[in-house]
Amino acid sequence: MDNPIQNPLLQAPGLSSISGWLADPKLLVQALIHSPVPFAGECDLPLAQRRRLTDQYQKIFVPTHQAMRIADRILSALLQGLERRNPTWPEVQRWINSTQQWYRRSVDEIPWNPVQAKGMILEGMTGIGKSHIVERVLGLLPQVVDHEPKGDWGMLKLRQLVWLKVPMPADHSRRGLLASILAEMDRVLETEYYKSLIRSSNKIETLIVGVMQLLVQHRCGMLIIEEAQEANLGSKVFSRDFLNFFLRILNWGIPTMIVGNPLSFIELRTHAQDVDRFSEGGWFTMFPEWGPQSDTWTKSWLPGLWQPCLLDLADSPFKTLDAMGEATDWPSLLWQMTGGLPRQLARLRAEVMDWALINNVSQVTTDLVFQVFVQSPKFSIVRARNRALANHDINTLMDYRDLPHNQLRDYWLKDLPGPARKKPKSGETFDSQLTVASTDKEEESNAAAEQKRLMAGLKFLTDEAGRERRARQSGKRGKKDVE
Numbered sequence: 001m002d003n004p005i006q007n008p009l010l011q012a013p014g015l016s017s018i019s020g021w022l023a024d025p026k027l028l029v030q031a032l033i034h035s036p037v038p039f040a041g042e043c044d045l046p047l048a049q050r051r052r053l054t055d056q057y058q059k060i061f062v063p064t065h066q067a068m069r070i071a072d073r074i075l076s077a078l079l080q081g082l083e084r085r086n087p088t089w090p091e092v093q094r095w096i097n098s099t100q101q102w103y104r105r106s107v108d109e110i111p112w113n114p115v116q117a118k119g120m121i122l123e124g125m126t127g128i129g130k131s132h133i134v135e136r137v138l139g140l141l142p143q144v145v146d147h148e149p150k151g152d153w154g155m156l157k158l159r160q161l162v163w164l165k166v167p168m169p170a171d172h173s174r175r176g177l178l179a180s181i182l183a184e185m186d187r188v189l190e191t192e193y194y195k196s197l198i199r200s201s202n203k204i205e206t207l208i209v210g211v212m213q214l215l216v217q218h219r220c221g222m223l224i225i226e227e228a229q230e231a232n233l234g235s236k237v238f239s240r241d242f243l244n245f246f247l248r249i250l251n252w253g254i255p256t257m258i259v260g261n262p263l264s265f266i267e268l269r270t271h272a273q274d275v276d277r278f279s280e281g282g283w284f285t286m287f288p289e290w291g292p293q294s295d296t297w298t299k300s301w302l303p304g305l306w307q308p309c310l311l312d313l314a315d316s317p318f319k320t321l322d323a324m325g326e327a328t329d330w331p332s333l334l335w336q337m338t339g340g341l342p343r344q345l346a347r348l349r350a351e352v353m354d355w356a357l358i359n360n361v362s363q364v365t366t367d368l369v370f371q372v373f374v375q376s377p378k379f380s381i382v383r384a385r386n387r388a389l390a391n392h393d394i395n396t397l398m399d400y401r402d403l404p405h406n407q408l409r410d411y412w413l414k415d416l417p418g419p420a421r422k423k424p425k426s427g428e429t430f431d432s433q434l435t436v437a438s439t440d441k442e443e444e445s446n447a448a449a450e451q452k453r454l455m456a457g458l459k460f461l462t463d464e465a466g467r468e469r470r471a472r473q474s475g476k477r478g479k480k481d482v483e
Contacts, residue, residue, distance in 0.1 A: 007086040008149070009160060009219055010079070014141040018079045022072060031140055032071060034061040037308035040315075050310045051357050057350040061136045062304030062342070064296055066286065067129070070122060071137045073282040077118040077255040078141075078163070078222045084117075085219060085253055087153040097154065099213050099252075106205040107212075107248060117250045119278035120257040123265055124286030125403055127343035130259050134224060138163055141221075143188055159189050161218035167227045168260070174241055177225075178207050185214065208245060212252055222255045240267075243274055250277060257281070262404040287411050288389060292335035302331060305345045310353045313363040321370055333366065337373050339389030344382065351376045 010016060021028040036056040043050055063071075085092055095113075102110050124130045145160040147153075166184050169176025182194040197210050215223065225246075249256050258264075258278070262285065268274055275283075289297045309315070318330045327333035338344035352364055355372045373379055379386075388396035392412045397403050 006088070007083060008147055008153075009082045009085065009087065009145075009221075012142050012145040012160075012162075015082075015145070015162065017140075018075050022075060022079065025068065025072075028068065028071060028075075029063050032061060032063045032068070032136055034059065034136065035304070035308060036060065037310065039307060040309040041312045043310055043312075047357060047360075051354055053310055054350040054354045054357075057305065057308070057346040057353075058343075060305055060308065060346060061132065062300050064300045066284070066296075067133050070133050070282070070284050073120060073284075074134070074137050074222070074257065077120060077257075077281040081117050081253060081255040082219070082221050087149070087158070087219070093154045096216060099216055102209055103213065104206055105209055106203070107208040107245075108205060110209060110248075113251050113253065116277075116280075117253050117255040118281030119246070119250050119255070120281035121265060121268075121278050121283045122257065122259045122286070123262045123284070125261065125288075125408075127341040128286045128288065129342045130286060131226060132342075134165070134226070134257075134259060138165065138224075159218060161185070161189060161215070161220045163222045163224065164188070164215070164220055165224040165226060168225060174204055174245060175207065177242070177245075178204070178211050181211055181223075182214075185218075189218065208248065212248060215249070215254055216252055220254050222257060223249055224257045224259065226259045243268060243271075247274070247277060255281060261402060262407050263402065285407070287408070288340035290412070292331040292340075297335065297340065298331050301342055301345060302334065305342060306330075306334065306349050308349075309364070311356060311362060311364065315364040316366075319366045321366055323370065330366075333369070336390045337369075337379075337383075337386060339386035341386070341389070344386055347378055348373065351378055 010018070017027075017031070021031060036059055037053060038044075043053070045053070061067075087093065087096075122130050122134070141162050143162050143164075145162060147158040147160060149155060149158065164181065164184060166177070166180045169180055179194065179198050182197060186192060186194050193214055197207060202210075246256050246258065268278065289301075292298070315330075318333070321327065321333070324333060324336060327336055334345060334348070338348055348369070352369055352372050355361070355376075356364060356368065361368060373383070384396065385400060387393070392408075394405060394409050394412075397408065398405055
């Protein structure tokens with residue numbers, strides 16, 4: 001394996017840190033964790049100016065156990081791909097030069113390359129946090145790095161494209177995807193590839209080769225295709241053609257990650273060889289937490305997304321609500337309101353803060369949260385769905401065509417704690433299910449032990465960050481007193 005110090009593609013800030021992050025998970029946690037919203041009593045802005053910070057809740061990144069695993073695999077695939085394409089290696093230079101012989105040729109005429117990059121799949125329902133993880137990981141890296149090798153690599157200069165993220169096209173066509181790739185390359189590289197290649201006379205098979213050549217020439221570290229939906233990848237009309245294109249990209253040494261709805265990958269799952277190729281870097285399926293008592297919900301999502309506060313006082317103790325009697329504490333109340341989705345939790349907290357600041361409320365209470373939840377236009381259309389997700393109510397969720405109903409049903413039945421593997425009834429509370437579950441404790445798995453260690457590390461880092469913030473606050477107050 002190549003030493004990254006000797007590989008020019010891995011010397012830029014961020015890229016040079018990947019090997020260290022992969023060697024020490026704590027370093028990766030420190031790099032990824034991001035909380036731009038202060039805790040209660042720590043905001044320097046006057047109350048009248050704090051509303052502008054409510055949008056920052058959506059930018060908070062909580063490094064959960066699963067998020068860290070996904071981040072690790074993304075960085076590993078990118079690192080390995082760039083290590084294998086060290087431009088100082090003669091064989092790599094020969095390979096790059098050889099791709100020029102296929103200029104304006106059809107993809108069907110191009111031989112398959114023995115070098116295989118890793119494919120990845122990241123699937124999950126809307127609001128689960130897929131894109132947020134990808135964006136946070138990519139945010140650690142530069143997107144473009146300029147090199148001037150003075151001919152040492154067979155060229156005078158190179159604009160390295162570290163990563164390229166492109167949404168699936170609205171027209172669900174390969175030409176639309178290729179056009180999107182070229183347009184995004186032009187935007188980040190300041191080139192004019194779209195204008196030179198997108199012509200009505202160019203066949204798709206020829207255009208594919210042109211796009212592949214450009215990605216190889218710019219040493220693209222990873223291609224990320226986002227928002228894969230059932231209407232494109234899942235369609236029998238397009239799926240085979242799309243997958244062949246992605247396989248070609250992998251075959252030319254460029255790691256490729258597809259992010260989307262589980263319904264997008266129904267057709268892909270029916271081809272064993274394709275599954276092997278696209279799971280080489282990892283096939284990750286993201287689900288909501290099983291219930292409000294889960295460690296990830298109580299020890300990661302709630303402290304990370306709900307505890308940050310723009311008011312001077314921390315939230316008041318939980319008080320039972322007549323309208324939601326099944327909620328017995330803050331975790332269960334927020335679970336029922338958000339369905340366990342991180343995006344919904346961050347949105348609710350932002351709305352509560354906004355409402356409190358507008359109305360000069362000094363402290364968040366359960367009554368206030370309920371009032372905002374009921375009256376906010378952001379929740380008027382999603383309340384029924386969130387409630388159904390919270391209660392594992394598949395019958396209600398069947399009304400939403402973009403939800404992976406079968407996958408959710410299997411997940412809830414499979415992971416139902418205890419011997420009572422029955423489908424939760426509509427409106428049934430989690431408390432009754434978890435009471436039965438408490439009598440059937442299984443042995444702790446290695447994964448669970450690893451998760452606990454990670455959470456302990458996160459708690460340490462969070463406490464450390466809190467101490468640093470308080471120290472800064474004390475320093476600022478001391479300075480003001482002196483002045």
